[in-house]
Amino acid sequence: MEEVDNILIHALKQVGTEVSEETGSIKQFSSELIVEAVVRCIRVIDPGLGSALPTSLPPGMSARFRVGMSLAQACQDIGYKGEIGYQTFLYSNEPEIRSLLMFLVEKLPRESAEASDQPTGKSVVLQKAIAAAIRAQLAVPWLPPNCRLPLHGETQSPGAQHSFHVQPLSLPHCTKGPGKKQLKELQDYQRDILPPVTAQPSHHASVVASILEQHTAELSAAQEWDNEWNTQGLLSRLTPQEYRSRKLARLRKRIEEQLRSAALPCPDSAFGGSRSASDLSELLQAFRGSAPSDHILTKGTHFTHTQKFTFTQQAAAVSSPPILSGHQSESDMQLRQQEEQASLQQQLQQLCSDVDQLAADMKHMSVTNAQVLDELKQRELGNSEKEEKMQVKKKTIDLLPDADNNLPKLQAVVEASAKRVVHLASQWEKHRAPLIDEHRRLKEICSNQDLESSRKLSEIKSLHDKIRVSTEEAKKKEEIYKQLVTELENLPQDVSRSAYTQRILEIVSNIKKQKEEITKILSDTKELQKEINSLTGKLDRTFAVTDELVFKDAKKDESVRKSYKYLAALHENCNQLIQTIEDTGTILREIRDLEEQIETENSSKTVANLERIQDDYKAIRQENSALAAKVREG
């Protein structure tokens, strides 16, 4: 019970009850202490319910009675199932109080709940502090820079708010390619002229931003490449260089297509159709980088290029006619100019339509040309076939005059060639079979390798996935570990906790020992019982045998009859003796039970409580009579 009492007292102290150091068990609790402890517990469990209850007993007896009643009611409201009433508090009884306090302490909210409440409280407090500080700063009037005290420097100087700007930096490690030999000029430059990174940006403030930006850019590029390589690059089964060059070619082709499709609609819409081809080729050349680099540098889209092109043409057209002498009168000149303009316009239109027509003609011609070329090729093919046929026929005609001689010759030739064909075929078969086998074997190996490599690829992929997953997990676990460590550090260094666990372990081991002993005793008892049973059986049997023997002889001999009587008497007496011993045992047990009952009754302080009840009863009567007297006086 001492352990339980210690735990209870510790919990009650945490709730805020003032338990003095000397009180070591519930037995020593006074009524006042009990009331205070219960009220504080109720206040923590249910603040609404507990705030109406006083923490100390009032002096008046009837008031005490009322407090006891309301406390009992509150405990029942919280959910206490045991017997409870005003007497529990006023005339305390150790087991009852203990069970009540245990119930209340168990009902106390756990510390974890408190911990989760704490941070919000802290952050709210911090925010309030910040808001208060800002309000105070806002309340300070603005001062011109010269009048500022150091106190205002932090809040009113504009130095704190400049934005960060990024400037490109030149870092030696970036320019050095892996495995590439460094140029001597580059080394000289880096050694002699390149300023340190901190001196490179024009403003000192942008150093950090520039460095961070550069590193982020490099990092993200590396990550992107890594990602792409893992998802697509590995599957393509190329080396990184090959993959890169293939991607470059693909992108180039794609952009070219885009430009082509974007450039096509232009000539139809606004400008003459004839220029599209040259313009496009120029553009594409510019894109490939083989044209003068001016084209790369002018940041023009295809649109600007086209525009530029038209403008130059028009300018050329305008500037081409000879400039007339300025001696004529102005109106004349204007008229002339207008005329000229009109004619030029006409000319231009004419030319445009001509150009259009020519372009259409050209297209048509090119199509026809292609057709004609096709036809030509076909005819040539037909020609060569016919020539072959003709040669065969010519030979036949040559052979015809000497037909009799030539026929067997021809047959012999035919037979020989047939034989040769057969021979060749058999030879071919001979060669073919191993080759086919070889081919099959190689094919099989190839497919096997294919399978193997794809399997390995998938393995690699899964490994990559696993690595990623496990790194993430590791990171997460590390974070959790850190969090837990900080939590552990933040936990109150409560010694009692470890003490409790130790005690609990001790108690558990004690219980184990006791259980062992109990089983031992039980087995002993069982053995004894067995022995007793066997002995009684033996006794019965012996008695029966003796009885029979003696009874047989008793008929013949008088002395034996006497002895038989004695035997019967002895047996009966022994039975009685055993009965008496058993009765004594039961009586002893009853005595022990009664003693225990007496002890429990003694522990509940019945006599003292009875005395106190009598005293309180007297006090109430006195109060009542005093009140009655007051009433009478009033």
Next chain:
Amino acid sequence: MMVVALNRLPVTDCLTLCHRVVDGLCGREPPRKGDYSATWSLEEWLQLLHSLTALFRLAVGNNSSDEEVLAGLADVGRSHAEAVLSVLRARREEIRDALLDRTNSISSATLQDFDWQLKLALSSDKISSLHTPLLSLSLDVRENRALRSVTMEMNREELNTLISSLEAANKVVLQLK
């Protein structure tokens, strides 16, 4: 070509000047007129700067060989030409990167730089306790060679919208690759 004017400078100074010109080409601080005001007039200075820049750009853009560059610098003294060539050799990669960067920002408006500040509004004139984080994002957009700053303030939802739309745009770009 005004590169001839380089002859007025000693070779070592010429080397530094060329490096500074390349710095300017790569987006860092270009050389200052004040440092060379004794050597050249303003007009000469501007022309020299322009022609040097054009020279470097052309040489890197065309991937021209040393001989070609030297032929372009025929009227400059031999040692000066060597100095220019050494600068070109040392900085070829950097200039190439800068030119590629220029080509990349081909569209009419490009994002040059950005900056952000996170602010926590604790209260407003109407609400005593607000506790809303606000992000003020400023984008430096280069539009027709002029730098324009676009500044906006967003709360959490607006920022999420912005980020998701930017992510969608990035996905489209990735599909193009």
